Structures are given as structure tokens and as C-alpha cells.
Amino acid sequence: MPWNWQHPDWPQFTHDSAALAPLEAQFQRQSGIVVGALKHVSDSQKDDLIVELISTEAVKTSEIEGEILNRQSVQASIKRNFGLGAPFRKATPAEQGIAEMMTSLYKTFDDPLSDLALFQWHEMVTSGRTDLGDIGRYRTHDEPMQIVSGADYDARIHFEAPPSRQVKAEMARFLDWFNGSGALPPVTRAGIAHLYFESIHPFLDGNGRIGRAIAEKALSQSLGHPTLLALSHTIQADRKAYYLNLQQYTKAPEITVWLVYFAKTILKAQDYSLSLIEHLIAKTKLYVRLRGQLNERQEKAIARMFREGPDGFKGGLSAEKYIAITGTSRPTATRDLADLVLKGALTRTGERRHARYWLGGLTDSGG
DSSP states (O other): OOOGGGSTTTTOOBOOHHHHHHHHHHHHHHHHHHHHHHTTSOHHHHHHHHHHHHHHHHHHHHHHTTOOOOHHHHHHHHHHHTTOOOOOOOOOHHHHHHHHHHHHHHHTTTSOOOHHHHHHHHHHHTTTOOSOSOSSSOOOOSSOOEEEESOGGGOEEEEEOOOHHHHHHHHHHHHHHHHTOTTSOHHHHHHHHHHHHHHHOOSSSOHHHHHHHHHHHHHHHHHTSOOOOOHHHHHHHTHHHHHHHHHHTTSOSBOHHHHHHHHHHHHHHHHHHHHHHHHHHHHHHHHHHTTTTSOHHHHHHHHHHHHTOTTOSTTOBOHHHHHHHHOOOHHHHHHHHHHHHHTTSEEEESOGGGOEEEETTOSOTTO
């Protein structure tokens, strides 16, 4: 079977709009809920949320490609990029580069997409690389651009992109389409943009990270503001399904099933982003209610639990974890935890050594 770019109708993708309509409507509803929730947080809290989400996206979009970065270093770089005065923390070129790209995506979401913007993103995501011949420009090598797995003697070709000699023309057509496609429903546009870009695969490396950024840019432009979407976080949670769908729908121009998959992924990402906002609001309310009532150990433990995010500690907070966080004795930990439950800061499940603690009903105690 030929690849999609070899099809006579390329790049005219087709899909069933009716199948996407309820998902588009849900995206719009949830976008309104996110905007409404943000009205309940202060400017400084919103800054914290933006940094949290962008940091998550930066780390997870790299992790999808098998590159593990230090989250704290990435976050410190993002804070500096936003002028939020983060303390200096040494970061690798890769950590600084992805932080720069994600900051650029947020700040320039409404700018037209261009070769120059893509070249700058590529320089950022490949920062520190010495093994690539084409950095900050489209690929020029003569060899086929293939996505391959398995040993050399038994390699499986999952996808082959257009040859390098066609990339400049393909990208000119892609950019024309992207900048002229604003009338499309947001989720549909983002899904087509991502698949279209990945099908061209214009760079030697970094296509996945840039392609996901393009999808988020499409959503942001459609909404008129940055999405604050945990898209890469959601994709990473089921990376196998993501790659399977990408590979399957680079072989034909009919992409309804791909768009439905991508739309559902976007909706899950929205849910996670909203949970972060609600988590932040709950954190603020809890601190206001308990102001002056907690000792230093309790404050340290509660702050550590909030840093785990909406999902909290896997398996809940145990007495052993409390001791490790605070450096206190077991009898003191037992008294502190009982007091936190009494004050409503924590809820408890289980008894004795099986007792586990959760943030005031904010996290799922069934985990």
C-alpha cells in the first residue's frame, strides 16, 4: 500500500464531520469551563499554573521521543524565560532548548506559522546536538527518511516520508494550508495539522516535538488564547496507541478514525488541565482555612503532597513517607497525622500499618 503522500489526492484529507461534531462541542464546552475556573485564581497562581503545565509538556513531549529531562531544571528555565525570577539551576542544552520552544509556543501562538519559526523551534529542540547535519533547516540528505524498528537484518519500515528534494515544496503547501485553515473546527484542524506535518517529516530529528507544538498552536489560535493543554502528558500515558494511530493513518487520505482518536486525546488533556486548576484552587482554600494551625512538619508534608499534583502520592501518604519527608519520630508522626485528619487537611483510609492519607478528599483514595 502506498504512503499517503503518494496518493493521487494528497494532501486532500477526507473525514466525516458528523463523527467529530460531538467531540468538537465537548472541547468548546470544556474550554469555557477552564476559562471560568481560571477566574478563581490570582495572577501569581495563574503564573504558577502556566509554568507547571508548560514544564509538564516540555518534559513529556521529550519523554515521548525517549529523551528523559530533569523537570526542575526545565521548570527553572521556563520561569526565567517568563521573567519570574527563578533561582539559577544548571540545565543541559536539551533542557534549555525545549524550555525555549515551549515558551515560544505560548508567547507567539497567534503568529502565522512560517519556515523561520519552524527553523527556530528546530534549533531549540536540537540544542547541543553535534550528530545532525541539518539543524535549523529542512533535511537535505539523499537517503530515504524512514521510521524503522528491529535489527538491521530484519528491519520493519513503519513509514517512509517524502524524499528530501520534495520537502521544501511540501512545506510551502503545508504552511499555506495551516495559515489558511482557521475556519476549520479547532480539534479537526489540530488533528489534520499534526498528521499532515508528521507525514512530511521535514526535519532529520525533532519532528514529533514540533508536530505536537503545531497541534497546540492550532488549538490556541482557534480559541484566541494559549490552550494550557496537557497534550503531551496525555499522549505519553499511552504512547503505544499514539504511534499505532499515526502509523495507521499515514497510508490513506481518509482519516476520520485518526481525528476521533486525536480529539479524545485532546479532551483527556483538557480534563487533566482542569484537574490541575481545581487542585490549585483547593490548595489555596486549604491554606487559608488552616492558616496558623499547622506546625512546621505538617506544613512541609502538606506542601510536598501538593507538589505531587492532582493524582497525589501513588498509594497515598503513609506514616513512613511522613517520617521521611519531615525527619521526625514515629510517635510524633502518628500525632501529626491524627491532628491533620482532625483538622480536615487529610482523610485516612485503612488502619494501623495499612493506614494511608489523602489530601482533604482532593485525591482519589481508591488508587
